[in-house]
Amino acid sequence: MARLGTDKFVVEREKEVATRLSPGVFPTGRQSEWSAQNRTLTHSVHPLTSSVALCVAGKQPREQLKTEIRVYEQDQRIYVCGFGTTPDERLSFINDTHAVFSAIQSIMDARETHVGADALLRMSALYREAMLRQVRVLQDARDSEFVRSESDVFQAMHAVWHLLEIVYVTTNSGLSASVVPYYMEWLNFNFPAPAAADGERIIGSSPDSNALAQNPDVWPYVQKLALRGHVTTVANMLERIAPAQVLSAAASRWARELAQTARDMPLASSDETSGSFNARWRRWNSGLQSMATNIGSMLDKADDDALSALAMVVDVMRGDADSISRVGDTWQDVLGAVLLYSEPTAQTERLPALAQLVLEQFESDDFTLVDRTLAALVRHELPEFLVYCNQIDAWLSAHVSDLMQHIGILDSCRRVFKVEPREHYLVFLGERYLTHEGLWRVAMDYFGLCRTRVSQNIMGEYIVRMPLESDRKAQQVLR
Numbered sequence: 076m077a078r079l080g081t082d083k084f085v086v087e088r089e090k091e092v093a094t095r096l097s098p099g100v101f102p103t104g105r106q107s108e109w110s111a112q113n114r115t116l117t118h119s120v121h122p123l124t125s126s127v128a129l130c131v132a133g134k135q136p137r138e139q140l141k142t143e144i145r146v147y148e149q150d151q152r153i154y155v156c157g158f159g160t161t162p163d164e165r166l167s168f169i170n171d172t173h174a175v176f177s178a179i180q181s182i183m184d185a186r187e188t189h190v191g192a193d194a195l196l197r198m199s200a201l202y203r204e205a206m207l208r209q210v211r212v213l214q215d216a217r218d219s220e221f222v223r224s225e226s227d228v229f230q231a232m233h234a235v236w237h238l239l240e241i242v243y244v245t246t247n248s249g250l251s252a253s254v255v256p257y258y259m260e261w262l263n264f265n266f267p268a269p270a271a272a273d274g275e276r277i278i279g280s281s282p283d284s285n286a287l288a289q290n291p292d293v294w295p296y297v298q299k300l301a302l303r304g305h306v307t308t309v310a311n312m313l314e315r316i317a318p319a320q321v322l323s324a325a326a327s328r329w330a331r332e333l334a335q336t337a338r339d340m341p342l343a344s345s346d347e348t349s350g351s352f353n354a355r356w357r358r359w360n361s362g363l364q365s366m367a368t369n370i371g372s373m374l375d376k377a378d379d380d381a382l383s384a385l386a387m388v389v390d391v392m393r394g395d396a397d398s399i400s401r402v403g404d405t406w407q408d409v410l411g412a413v414l415l416y417s418e419p420t421a422q423t424e425r426l427p428a429l430a431q432l433v434l435e436q437f438e439s440d441d442f443t444l445v446d447r448t449l450a451a452l453v454r455h456e457l458p459e460f461l462v463y464c465n466q467i468d469a470w471l472s473a474h475v476s477d478l479m480q481h482i483g484i485l486d487s488c489r490r491v492f493k494v495e496p497r498e499h500y501l502v503f504l505g506e507r508y509l510t511h512e513g514l515w516r517v518a519m520d521y522f523g524l525c526r527t528r529v530s531q532n533i534m535g536e537y538i539v540r541m542p543l544e545s546d547r548k549a550q551q552v553l554r
């Protein structure tokens with residue numbers, strides 16, 4: 076079998092496009108026999124992309140063999156595969172976000188370093204919409220290991236990007252004072268808990284208040300609701316439980332009291348001064364403190380499982396750190412409850428100190444890559460954050476570094492990196508896009524906007540090797 080030339084990727088023989096060869100080149104269980112019968116592998120690498128053509132070839136011409144050899148199905152195949160390629164499933168996302176990226180560059184004032192906060196928020200929202208749209212596309216696709224992996228990556232990218240937007244654009248630019256409502260919105264959107272299905276299951280399996288009060292899952296569920304700030308749902312659940320005859324009179328009474336207190340939780344508004352809100356908050360929290368004291372004195376006199384579980388809900392809502400830590404499963408949960416119930420007016424500058432206190436309660440060895448990325452972000456450890464972003468996905472590090480440049484927070488990374496971080500990650504992403512024949516123009520744009528010697532050299536090397544199949548493509552290359 077003759078070796079394929081580098082330009083002969085369109086073949087009439089059967090081919091299979093795959094990143095993992097299946098069926099394999101070697102017949103199952105026949106590897107030794109395969110090698111002994113005049114076989115070897117030959118390949119041809121595409122000059123511009125990461126595509127490789129792979130096939131079986133003879134060590135010697137068949138005419139020189141003295142005996143016939145067995146022919147396997149794999150001998151008749153030409154595999155066209157790739158390494159480190161950009162999957163076609165991402166093309167729509169790549170093109171959509173490239174348009175946003177280009178728009179951000181175009182709205183920059185030539186005399187200023189940064190884009191305005193309002194414009195950045197609009198552009199950031201477009202990025203996030205594209206990520207969520209890609210998640211929905213993947214969720215509708217046929218289930219596979221690749222689809223699940225891609226869905227996890229895009230959900231992680233959205234969580235990281237969303238929190239970056241909150242910390243450094245929404246609440247750090249004069250558009251909003253407190254980070255707390257935005258953090259809780261971020262937490263419940265990107266890491267929803269407790270699951271709505273759990274609540275439906277608990278309610279569905281409990282036909283009346285007695286059955287609900289005796290359901291072993293109901294109190295942990297209510298405690299999780301309180302931890303995440305779902306106070307209206309907490310009130311609804313307590314009002315369902317309170318009439319239960321299996322409860323003690325004290326548990327029934329305090330369940331009603333706490334339901335009303337939850338509904339009365341103060342919420343800040345844009346037309347209220349911080350002093351007025353803080354005064355309302357102190358009165359509300361003082362009521363919870365008194366409630367905790369009264370329930371505690373009753374529990375000292377007699378055991379009451381329902382009242383004890385109710386006391387934990389009260390302790391979470393009054394901001395007791397130990398109770399919050401016991402109920403919270405993740406550091407994101409605990410930080411959210413600490414912000415919501417202990418420092419409801421906290422600004423972005425308070426995040427690093429609060430996050431550090433919370434993170435010390437958890438084993439960092441158990442953290443996922445997303446955990447580490449988010450932790451670095453809330454601690455304002457931006458160089459570490461950017462490195463973790465690149466480990467999640469090259470798209471994320473490239474566009475995050477670009478956003479950081481426009482916000483004006485990239486200098487801390489420049490003091491650590493030996494290269495210019497924005498240009499480095501944009502070039503890295505552009506090189507990834509060059510592995511896909513349909514993304515060469517997008518890659519050229521990323522290189523061009525870097526304006527570095529490295530990116531210009533890559534563009535020059537690529538263009539002189541690019542096949543010009545039509546006058547239209549030639550005109551595109553010249554532009």
